[in-house]
Structures are given as structure tokens and as C-alpha cells.
Amino acid sequence: AQSVTQLDSHVSVSEGTPVLLRCNYSSSYSPSLFWYVQHPNKGLQLLLKYTSAATLVKGINGFEAEFKKSETSFHLTKPSAHMSDAAEYFCVVTYNNNDMRFGAGTRLTVKP
């Protein structure tokens, strides 16, 4: 069975400081992993995805994530937060494209 756990429901950072959003997964197979961002009253936008190529994945807007099989983790990071990064972030694990398992989401707040 596959599942995904986002370890923090809410993360608050100051503008210009690093961002770390944590995600752990459980999968019986080699997973594909995604991070999506959702701004208020908007749809989901793909930030990045891991599909068994390079373990360090770079995405849009300066975000990146590292796949660590030994830790079953896929944490999302950004060196310097911007006010525009304030949003809800979802970690997703999938074995096939019809079976996407969403984490509960992490709300990122960026303080001026």
C-alpha cells in the first residue's frame, strides 16, 4: 500500500529565510513523487516531480526536493522565501497515474 505523510500542517518563515516542507512516503513499489502548490482559490500547480532519475530534483520558482530512499523522504526546500510563496503545498505519491495519493497539505506562511 502506498501513502504519504506531510509532517507539518503549518510552517511559518520570515521572508528571505530558508523553507523546508517535510514529506515521508510509504510505497511497496518504486514510487513517483510530486510536489504541487495551491494558492488561495486557485488550482494546483506542479512544482516538481521525481521519477527515478536524479535524486535531487529542481523545480520552478527556486524550489527543489531530494529523494532519499533510505529515509523514505521527499522534502521540499527553497533557500530564500518570498512573500509570493505563501500557499498550500501538497506532496503526492503515485504508482500509476490513476492512483495519486495526496498528503494532507502544509500551509506555508511567509512573514515580512
Added chain:
Amino acid sequence: DTEVTQTPKHLVMGMTNKKSLKCEQHMGHRAMYWYKQKAKKPPELMFVYSYEKLSINESVPSRFSPECPNSSLLNLHLHALQPEDSALYLCASSQLASGSSTDTQYFGPGTRLTVL
């Protein structure tokens, strides 16, 4: 172009009304999806269409009726809804119809539905 469009953006309907949500993509994707998202929750899968055929129905009540008239268009017909059906309804599409873990779903902006 990775755009999925949805209309209307907002919809308010009574419990006896019949309305439809529309989703469109022109990326040549062969799989399309409907999700329901309640406030502060992740999206929940409702339906999956592969090659214009319904392939997954996640035990959704019959007051929600999906339709895929062609490979670019997906509708969700609504009838006799309940107030608890109020939510953001998201449409998504992906390139490959059969199971592939590397496939990416692209989401539309959603329709905010309020049932009075």
C-alpha cells in the same frame, strides 16, 4: 501549453437545480479527472476517464454524473445536490491513459460550487 480551463469559476445552485461544470484541455491528453476539494483538505478523486471511457468511479453519489463528449472536453452534471456538496471542483488531465507512475496531472483552476 499546459493549460486546463474550467467554467464557470463560481456557481451557486439550489438543491433542486440542474447545472453542469465544464473542463477543457487541448494538450492531446487521453486521461481526464474530476476531483472534489473541501476547505483545508487535499483533493479527493471522483472520476477518471481514459480514452473518453469512464475507467474509475470512486463511489460517487449518482447526483454527480460525468460525461466525456470528446477527448478534449469533460463535463460534470449536477442534480439534486446537498449543501455538503459545496466545495471546489477540480479538473485535471494527463498524457497517458494507462497506468504510468511518471505521468503528470495538470490541474485547472477549479469551480467553486455553493449549494444552498
